[in-house]
Amino acid sequence: MSKPPRLQILRLVTLTIAATVLLLPYIYMVGFSLKPVDEIFAGGLSPFPREFAGLANYAGALESEPLLRYVANGVIVCAGILFFQLVFAVPCAYAMAKLRFPGRAFMLGLVLFGLLIPIQATSLPIYIGLARSGLTDTYAALIVPFVSSVFGVFLFYQFFRTIPDELLDAARLDGCGDVTIMVRIVLPLIMPAATAFGIFSVVSHWNDLFWPLIVIRSPDLNTPPLGILAFRSEEAGDSYGQLMAGTGIITAPLVIAFLLAQRRFIEGISLGALKG
Amino acid sequence: MAHIEIRNLEKSFGDTPVLRGIDLTIERGEFIAVLGPSGCGKSTLLRIVAGLEAHDRGHILMDGRVVDGLAPKTRDVAVVFQSYALYPHMTVAQNLALPLVMRDLTRAERLPFVRYLSGRVRRTRADIRDGVARAASLVKIEGLLDRKPAQLSGGQRQRVALARALIRKPSLFLLDEPLSNLDATLRASTRAEIVQLQRTLGTTAIYVTHDQTEAMTMADRIAIMIEGRIVQVGTAREIYHRPTDVRAALFIGTPKMNLFDGTADNGAIRLAATGAVVVQATGARNGPVQIGIRPEHMVLVPEDPGDGIPVATTHREFLGSEALVHVAVGDGTQGTPAVARLDPDTADTMTVGRTAYARFRPGALHLFDGEGKCLDPDRHRPLSRIPSAFGQEDGASDAQPVPRIVGG
Ligand SMILES: Nc1ncnc2c1ncn2[C@@H]1O[C@H](COP(=O)(O)OP(=O)(O)OP(=O)(O)O)[C@@H](O)[C@H]1O
Ligand SMILES: [Mg+2]
Numbered sequence: 127m128s129k130p131p132r133l134q135i136l137r138l139v140t141l142t143i144a145a146t147v148l149l150l151p152y153i154y155m156v157g158f159s160l161k162p163v164d165e166i167f168a169g170g171l172s173p174f175p176r177e178f179a180g181l182a183n184y185a186g187a188l189e190s191e192p193l194l195r196y197v198a199n200g201v202i203v204c205a206g207i208l209f210f211q212l213v214f215a216v217p218c219a220y221a222m223a224k225l226r227f228p229g230r231a232f233m234l235g236l237v238l239f240g241l242l243i244p245i246q247a248t249s250l251p252i253y254i255g256l257a258r259s260g261l262t263d264t265y266a267a268l269i270v271p272f273v274s275s276v277f278g279v280f281l282f283y284q285f286f287r288t289i290p291d292e293l294l295d296a297a298r299l300d301g302c303g304d305v306t307i308m309v310r311i312v313l314p315l316i317m318p319a320a321t322a323f324g325i326f327s328v329v330s331h332w333n334d335l336f337w338p339l340i341v342i343r344s345p346d347l348n349t350p351p352l353g354i355l356a357f358r359s360e361e362a363g364d365s366y367g368q369l370m371a372g373t374g375i376i377t378a379p380l381v382i383a384f385l386l387a388q389r390r391f392i393e394g395i396s397l398g399a400l401k402g
Numbered sequence: 403m404a405h406i407e408i409r410n411l412e413k414s415f416g417d418t419p420v421l422r423g424i425d426l427t428i429e430r431g432e433f434i435a436v437l438g439p440s441g442c443g444k445s446t447l448l449r450i451v452a453g454l455e456a457h458d459r460g461h462i463l464m465d466g467r468v469v470d471g472l473a474p475k476t477r478d479v480a481v482v483f484q485s486y487a488l489y490p491h492m493t494v495a496q497n498l499a500l501p502l503v504m505r506d507l508t509r510a511e512r513l514p515f516v517r518y519l520s521g522r523v524r525r526t527r528a529d530i531r532d533g534v535a536r537a538a539s540l541v542k543i544e545g546l547l548d549r550k551p552a553q554l555s556g557g558q559r560q561r562v563a564l565a566r567a568l569i570r571k572p573s574l575f576l577l578d579e580p581l582s583n584l585d586a587t588l589r590a591s592t593r594a595e596i597v598q599l600q601r602t603l604g605t606t607a608i609y610v611t612h613d614q615t616e617a618m619t620m621a622d623r624i625a626i627m628i629e630g631r632i633v634q635v636g637t638a639r640e641i642y643h644r645p646t647d648v649r650a651a652l653f654i655g656t657p658k659m660n661l662f663d664g665t666a667d668n669g670a671i672r673l674a675a676t677g678a679v680v681v682q683a684t685g686a687r688n689g690p691v692q693i694g695i696r697p698e699h700m701v702l703v704p705e706d707p708g709d710g711i712p713v714a715t716t717h718r719e720f721l722g723s724e725a726l727v728h729v730a731v732g733d734g735t736q737g738t739p740a741v742a743r744l745d746p747d748t749a750d751t752m753t754v755g756r757t758a759y760a761r762f763r764p765g766a767l768h769l770f771d772g773e774g775k776c777l778d779p780d781r782h783r784p785l786s787r788i789p790s791a792f793g794q795e796d797g798a799s800d801a802q803p804v805p806r807i808v809g810g
Contacts (some may be wrong), residue, residue, distance in 0.1 A: 301475040301504030385744035
């Protein structure tokens with residue numbers, strides 16, 4: 127290491143403190159999920175359990191509510207949303223960034239305008255639309271309103287603009303058609319952007335409480351946050367350890383997915399996708 | 403190897419005309435440079451020839467066949483872009499292989515697992531690997547095949563781009579300022595290498611540049627392009643010695659050709675600044691003209707030989723084998739600036755701030771009319787003879803050391 131060690135240490139300490147502050151709630155959550163109830167209520171700052179009750183808490187949580195089903199629902203909904211968002215946003219952004227057609231600037235204006243509208247503003251008409259078509263209380267109701275992401279279009283648009291035209295021209299001269307250019311050149315190059323977008327999309331829809339609360343009634347379709355809500359209102363009271371265990375189970379897929387994606391994400395950036 | 407014919411090509415972006423009627427014929431195996439200032443439409447011309455851009459009017463013929471509107475891949479051309487345009491996520495080997503993969507394998511055969519099913523695909527893939535190795539050795543990048551473009555130096559990237567262009571042996575090379583991102587030394591050596599490669603492969607090449615040295619040292623012929631028009635096509639020598647347009651004359655040669663305002667008056671060409679008659683040109687119509695002379699044809703002497711044009715010496719530059727003396731012609735130091743290329747000893751006899759005397763070698767004068775077209779009635783004369791239309795014929799040749807001044 128060529129860096130002076132003192133600077134290294136300073137940097138390490140700063141990062142550790144920042145990370146601890148951000149992670150503290152999560153650490154306590156995990157800690158509580160391992161403690162028996164009386165120990166939680168006894169107070170004390172240590173996140174580490176004196177008496178290990180993790181097994182009981184996690185087993186209890188899984189028993190009292192179909193948590194794994196909620197997690198599966200979350201996976202289905204988030205995967206569906208992300209899939210359709212990519213299918214719609216990537217070609218749309220590509221066309222706006224790289225093709226010349228009349229009305230392009232106007233369309234881009236619409237996209238930017240769309241960024242300003244929160245879901246709460248459009249929720250009522252969308253709900254009525256879903257209700258009229260008999261789609262409420264289905265997976266479709268959870269997925270359909272989010273399949274077109276203006277944020278996604280905007281993000282990919284910005285990214286496509288950094289891909290030089292000459293690169294695509296070179297591919298065309300090398301004999302690639304539009305589909306081949308997409309598959310061989312564009313998609314590999316936008317992997318970092320797609321990963322970043324995937325993280326944003328999955329996190330926000332996994333954690334979304336607002337929309338599922340509106341369109342879902344049957345417990346079978348509960349998404350993870352609805353599951354926690356159900357868990358809390360039914361069990362309530364003193365089973366904090368189980369509640370925390372349930373929360374842990376429900377957030378775990380997200381944490382794991384993020385850690386996996388983060389690796390790719392950083393890889394994509396540090397390889398300098400568009401350098402050279 | 404293709405024969406290219408460009409006929410009256412026009413192109414506008416919106417209301418801005420970029421190409422205003424380009425006519426250019428390129429022989430089989432010829433290396434032609436398109437030389438022009440930034441923004442004159444060189445890249446646009448290249449992109450149209452490659453099929454990447456559509457033109458508004460005119461035709462492009464390759465080997466006598468009109469290729470207007472044909473897709474780039476069917477034209478069998480390869481382009482080296484200024485930015486190299488290497489695929490950043492692929493290794494050098496993959497970059498080089500892509501053109502061959504696309505040409506030699508069908509869509510189904512390109513699928514990754516097919517090579518395990520079909521012996522033919524396996525053989526084609528092996529051929530492609532050989533092709534990559536051969537192309538890499540042509541430009542000496544054998545050791546870099548596993549790197550990604552980001553891990554290469556500018557010069558190495560440039561070689562990869564060259565290799566990718568030549569790997570499928572196209573019938574036409576298009577090179578768009580391929581050396582402009584390299585440092586001066588590398589540029590000089592790469593110049594020679596590109597020419598050598600082109601000679602070995604025998605491929606017709608169009609080389610776009612704004613650097614006159616590149617154009618003059620590399621190309622068989624140069625097409626000078628200015629504001630969307632080709633103003634002159636010829637060898638470097640032809641354009642240097644017999645420019646047909648004042649803009650071509652100014653674009654080739656360092657320092658630039660000296661240019662003075664003048665008038666034609668019943669065949670006498672007068673320098674506007676001093677009123678001196680510098681030459682007789684019977685063909686010239688009365689009116690304003692421009693009088694051009696290359697710096698090496700402008701002779702300065704410190705003492706008035708009797709028929710010299712007095713000039714103010716403003717600056718002297720010693721360049722080793724030669725020296726440049728900057729002068730102002732007419733009106734003291736405020737006159738028309740001009741440069742004379744002298745041998746250093748002669749230049750030392752000139753003092754900055756003092757008056758010197760200039761003599762123009764009549765046979766080396768270039769006359770241009772008000773539109774900038776060359777006034778020379780017979781520009782295909784041999785270089786060594788001075789035509790009678792430009793001063794009295796006296797057998798003086800360009801090699802004669804002390805020129806005569808006509809009139810005064
Ligand atoms: N896609 C485009 N849309 C509008 N104008 C364009 C476009 N491409 C080029 N132009 C204009 O056409 C003119 C010629 O551009 P071109 O790139 O051919 O110049 P060039 O001779 O290659 O210049 P340089 O030496 O700087 O590369 C320029 O004025 C440029 O602004
Ligand atoms: Mg250009």
